[in-house]
Amino acid sequence: MDFEVEPIAPLGAEIRGLALGSGIPESTLAELRRAVIAHGVVVLRDQFLAPDMHVALGRRFGEPERGGFNEESPDPDLIVIANRGADGRMFADEDVRMRLVAINEGWHTDSSFRPIPASFSLFSAVVVPPEGGDTFYVSLRRAWESLDAAEQQSLRGLIGIHDYAAAFRRFGSRIDGNPVFDLPPVAHPLVRRHPESGETILYTSEHVFGIEGMPDAQARPLLAHLLSHATRPENVYRHRWREGDLAIWDNRSMLHRAQGFDARFARVMHHVRIAGTEPVIAA
Secondary structure (H helix, E strand, O other), X not given: OOOEEEEOOOOOEEEEOOOHHHOOOHHHHHHHHHHHHHHOEEEEOOOOOOHHHHHHHHHXXXXXXXXXXXXXXXXXXXXXXXXXXOOOOEXXXXXXXXXXXXXXXXXXXXXXXXXXXXOEEEEEEEEOOOOOOOEEEEEHHHHHHOOOHHHHHHHOOOEEEEOHHHHHHHHOOOOOOOOOOOXXXXXXXXXXXXXXXXXXXXXXXXXXXXXXXXXXXHHHHHHHHHHHHHOOHHHOEEEOOOOOOEEEEEOOOEEEEEOOOOOOOOOEEEEEEEOOOOOOEEO
């Protein structure tokens, strides 16, 4: 390989020996992609990517998704997640961009509310508060593998209902007029096959509010149990951001959530989210 891969406990890996801003050959990119899929999330330090470099790197993984309420971004393919504007002024608590920060504090996988969810996310730290604002990750592949055979069998064939509007109400409030917030619920298999590795994945999150054909009184305790199982503390990797960090993760096999932080301090993160290329396939 053209770089070093140092596993992180309990999951993920740190990549060393790559300067992504200078460009890498296709063979190295293919190795990097395989490392992301194998480890779920990889971290590269000291990658101070200008927005155009960040977007260009993302495009080598696939077609970027475009986010709403992104006025602060210099490029429509770059999602800026921040609590201040380009002028340095902090956003008010009721600003929709602050509500977007709040919803990210729940366990989720990016764009599961779309008929074809996101594949990869490339997330970089531009401005980091002195404390807080960390990101936590868990592996849904490991969550599936650690279920006993009987429970695995009971979950096959079940369809989860992903409802972003309900999730937004849980973590923020109802804001009309944005097509992302107004998307209807979508249905995805609760047990999916990874389209590249072929592995079996438990596909759930805090954005799943029901199971098709199952009464809520039965579905919601089951979903809560699965989420609690997946996010047991010993299975969580906590990334403490440093400016210049770049994390790349596979949304098809990982959950993540953001940690809250003192809003008196600035936090600016750049995100290129790569669209998926196929509907979720049941395992």
